[in-house]
Amino acid sequence: MRDEELIEAAKTAAAMAYAPYSKFRVGAVVLAADGSLFTGSNVENAAFPSTLCAEAVAIGSAVSSGVRKIDVIAVACLDGDQNCFPCGQCRQRMREFGTEKVIVTDKAGRTHRHDLSDLLPHSFGPEDLPSP
Numbered sequence: 001m002r003d004e005e006l007i008e009a010a011k012t013a014a015a016m017a018y019a020p021y022s023k024f025r026v027g028a029v030v031l032a033a034d035g036s037l038f039t040g041s042n043v044e045n046a047a048f049p050s051t052l053c054a055e056a057v058a059i060g061s062a063v064s065s066g067v068r069k070i071d072v073i074a075v076a077c078l079d080g081d082q083n084c085f086p087c088g089q090c091r092q093r094m095r096e097f098g099t100e101k102v103i104v105t106d107k108a109g110r111t112h113r114h115d116l117s118d119l120l121p122h123s124f125g126p127e128d129l130p131s132p
């Protein structure tokens with residue numbers, strides 16, 4: 001799937017967002033190593049810290065379907081004219097499952113591919129824990 005198609009799928013997911021508080025709708029698409037796709041949107045909560053990011057929902061969906069290796073995650077937002085880079089916590093969630101590339105769009109709608117290692121340098125991951 002092309003990067004533009006993944007971003008389009010992320011936008012479709014964003015349209016399903018539950019974001020009555022921020023009014024900032026975000027969508028994410030996980031492309032797993034086995035080629036399967038999973039989507040998620042942000043799910044807000046009146047108790048604000050209980051909000052789930054779109055990436056967390058998409059990763060949770062993938063992992064709960066058995067995925068353990070993610071190749072690519074695309075992120076898109078529908079509101080505002082800013083870029084939609086993943087938050088710090090979501091970068092760490094991506095790191096857990098070996099995500100290699102993150103696709104975002106710029107204000108003009110062009111897609112950009114980033115290495116997760118650039119977005120989360122000197123990261124801590126599963127290999128950094130002693131084996132049980």
Ligand code: THU
Pocket residue numbers: 019022024026041042043044051052053054055085086087090
């Ligand atoms: N949000 C995401 O879904 N992903 C991110 O990486 C950044 C922020 C959502 C959370 C909240 O619903 C809204 O955007 C504003 O922070």
